[in-house]
Amino acid sequence: MNASAPSNPSAAPRLTSLSHGGGCGCKIAPGVLSQILAQSGAAALVPPELLVGLETADDAAVYRLNDSQALVATTDFFMPIVDDPYEFGRIAATNALSDVYAMGGKPIMALALVAMPVNQLPLETIGAILRGGQDVCRAAGIPVAGGHTIDSVEPIYGLVALGLVHPDRVRRNAGARPGDVLILGKPLGVGVYSAALKKEQLDEAHYRELIASTTRLNTPGPLLAELDGMHAITDVTGFGLAGHALEMARGAGVAVHIDWARVPLLPGVEQLAAQGFVTGASARNWAGYGADVQLAAGLPATAQALVSDPQTSGGLLVACASEAVGDVLAVFEREGFEHAAVVGSVQAGPAHLALR
Incomplete structure (x- = not known):
């Protein structure tokens, strides 16, 4: 089908x-x-x-x-x-x-x-x-x-x-502190998948990945909020990873650094993005906040489109103390989020996002 x-x-x-x-x-x-x-x-x-x-x-x-x-x-x-x-x-x-x-x-x-x-x-x-x-x-x-x-x-x-x-136990998007580690709960690429789907170019395997990701409840949230060293939680949705990371940076008055090579992606997303399957929302997102994002030289050509890719029912983005990383990843794993990964860090400085 x-x-x-x-x-x-x-x-x-x-x-x-x-x-x-x-x-x-x-x-x-x-x-x-x-x-x-x-x-x-x-x-x-x-x-x-x-x-x-x-x-x-x-x-x-x-x-x-x-x-x-x-x-x-x-x-x-x-x-x-x-x-x-x-x-x-x-x-x-x-x-x-x-x-x-x-x-x-x-x-x-x-x-x-x-x-x-x-x-x-x-x-x-x-x-x-x-x-x-x-x-x-x-x-x-x-x-x-x-x-x-x-x-x-x-x-x-x-x-x-x-x-x-x-x-x-309320965990805001504005509680990140310099020295914190950033962890992302779900892979990126839902917007790319949806663009391919609308043009009838998404295969069955990737469609199943789309459904599985977008219907997985973010149940780690309240469990993470109980951990010592958990400072900020947000979910990555329509403004993409860059947009919601910037909200975290602006709310706390810190700089957020993301290591692009460590960001989990849904299968085949880079290839689909390279073929032009990106949403109009990705470009609108970048126009709205791209001035506050520093892109390092040598990043893949698709990095800008993917970091601004709108996520529907995306993953949790958390900022925690370095000593809490093991406990955070263990919560994600117990709740079935096998792709959760450390993706960056929080540093002192003017509020901005650096993608490297």
Whole structure:
């Protein structure tokens, strides 16, 4: 079967043909988003219970409920990255729950966000999308307790995800310290795969890799948050590894160095990128933050496209003390993240990213 074909092609158009973008590649470009937020009005109300808000573009908001509990709240939704409706639902739900895990929290429930072109998609297709999301939430041990639906021009699905974390165990994207080691939990290349899929050039083996990566829940998050020496956690999504590493650098006022040779990549991604299978979001990402990235001489020609490649349901990026590296990698391994790897370090200096 062609990897790009829907599960029931006679009943519905290809999901990806109904949207102008897919997955986290749908995100508004970082430079444009910064301008929008700057013009969004008066300063937000910040009660003392709000432990994490807008200030460092973190993965979720965190609100202290009492001395032992804080509420983690986030939402994420996007247009199809694959044509199989069930897999689209699984990917979108996994991606949404990732933000809870990235704060060190454990999900407790979700609400579904559903916008569908009901005159173009069979009800069975829409139902399969929702079933995929429900199955992921079931695997995470939480209910889909409600939601909201609208008739839309393009298919959109995602979740409001809620979780709990001890206030002392919240792990922000802004806690990195000079001397820390950077570890990435999943290989890069989801955007490249999706670009090849949309042009019907992704083979079955690579399609299976795409599904496996994007539907693997980032369950190491709360386990990592309990470790001594764990200073910062974020997840790598639509802005690519470079964009989210820069958020980490800016939030902490440090320099982030990434050793490109150590960054794990999905199979065949370098070859696909060299053949031109890159997303428009990669170029938009680079236009938004490339001025703050130093590219060393001698890097592969594809490095820029891959470090800015938008990841849908990407891996956790963590900054920890050097003595905690073994424990961190052990947590990733126990949770099934066999490709987790040390990819760089944190150093003192002006906030920027150096790729070497």
